[in-house]
Amino acid sequence: MKPKCESCNSCGMPLEKKEDFALGDTSSSYCQYCVDKQGSLLPYETILKANANYYQESQGITEQAANKLAKDLLKSMPAWKNVGM
Amino acid sequence: MEKITRKEQKEKTRAGLVGRAENLFSSRGISQTTTAEIAKSLKVSHGTLFVHFPTREELVKAVVDEFGERLSTALGERCAADLKLKDLLKSHIDVLAEFEDFYMRLISESQSLPAHIRSIVYAINASLSYRFYRAAKVEMDKGHIKKMTQVHFFNTWMGLLHYQIMNRDLFSEKTPILKEVGDDLLKHFFYIIKN
Numbered sequence A: 001m002k003p004k005c006e007s008c009n010s011c012g013m014p015l016e017k018k019e020d021f022a023l024g025d026t027s028s029s030y031c032q033y034c035v036d037k038q039g040s041l042l043p044y045e046t047i048l049k050a051n052a053n054y055y056q057e058s059q060g061i062t063e064q065a066a067n068k069l070a071k072d073l074l075k076s077m078p079a080w081k082n083v084g085m
Numbered sequence B: 001m002e003k004i005t006r007k008e009q010k011e012k013t014r015a016g017l018v019g020r021a022e023n024l025f026s027s028r029g030i031s032q033t034t035t036a037e038i039a040k041s042l043k044v045s046h047g048t049l050f051v052h053f054p055t056r057e058e059l060v061k062a063v064v065d066e067f068g069e070r071l072s073t074a075l076g077e078r079c080a081a082d083l084k085l086k087d088l089l090k091s092h093i094d095v096l097a098e099f100e101d102f103y104m105r106l107i108s109e110s111q112s113l114p115a116h117i118r119s120i121v122y123a124i125n126a127s128l129s130y131r132f133y134r135a136a137k138v139e140m141d142k143g144h145i146k147k148m149t150q151v152h153f154f155n156t157w158m159g160l161l162h163y164q165i166m167n168r169d170l171f172s173e174k175t176p177i178l179k180e181v182g183d184d185l186l187k188h189f190f191y192i193i194k195n
Helices: A044-059 A063-074 B006-028 B035-041 B046-052 B056-080 B085-098 B100-108 B115-141 B150-166 B177-193
Strands: none
Touching: A044 A063, A044 B115, A044 B150, A063 B115, B006 B035, B006 B046, B006 B056, B006 B100, B035 B046, B035 B056, B056 B085, B056 B100, B056 B115, B085 B100, B085 B115, B085 B150, B085 B177, B100 B150, B115 B150, B150 B177
16 A cells, blocks of 8 residues: 655645645645745634635635635644644 | 565555445445444454544545545646646546545535545545646636636536436446546537637
C-alpha cells in the first residue's frame, strides 16, 4: 500500500508538490494558503472564512451551508482541535 | 519466504480493513454497515478493528481518503503535464468508474453522512471544481467554449454524471455505468459548452 500522502494540518489540502507547502518548505506541516509571509499559521477565523469561500465559490452553496462545512472540516484538523466548537 | 515485519503486518491489516469496508459500504450502504460486520467478514476481532480505527467515522474517512487520493493522483499528474480540459474530465470519469459502487452510496447518503465526512466530500468537490475551471478558462479565453461561471460549469458537469450514477440500474445492466456511457457523456458535455 502506498504511503498516505501528506496534508495540511490546518485545512487538509494535499501537500503534493514543493510549492504546496508553506513557504515552499517541505518540512512544514501547513500549506501555502494557511500561513502568513513569515510562515506563521493564520488565525482560525481567517482560515475558516477562506475555506467557507472555497466551498461557496466552487459549488454555489449558501454562505450558511459553506460555513458549516468549513467548521466541520476544521474541527478535526490537528491545528484546530477543540477550537471553534 | 520473506518474514513480514510487525509494521508490514499492521499495514496489511489496515489496508484489508479499508478494502473490506469499501466493499461492504458499497453493497449494503454506508450507514447500514456496522464495524462488527466488517471485522467479522475479515475474520478479525472487533478489538483489532478498533486498534486501527477507534471510531466508525474514522473507517469511513479512510475509504473517502483513498478515493480522494486516487482522484488527486489522477488529476494532479494530468495537471502537471498541463493536459487539456477533456483529459481532466476523462480522468474524473475513470476514477469515478473505479469507485462507482462506493461513490453512489456517498452521493445518495450525502445528507445522512457524519458531518465531518460530508465536509471532506465537498472539499474534494471544491478542489475538482477549481482544477476543471482552471483548464476550462483557457478554452473560454480562446473562444472554444462558452464563457460561464465556475459554479455553472462544475454543477452542470456533476449533474450529468450524478443523474446517470443515481439511476444506473435503469440505464444499463452493466456496471460501472460510467464505463458504458462515459464517452458519450463527455461528448455531450462538450456539445453543450462549445461555442
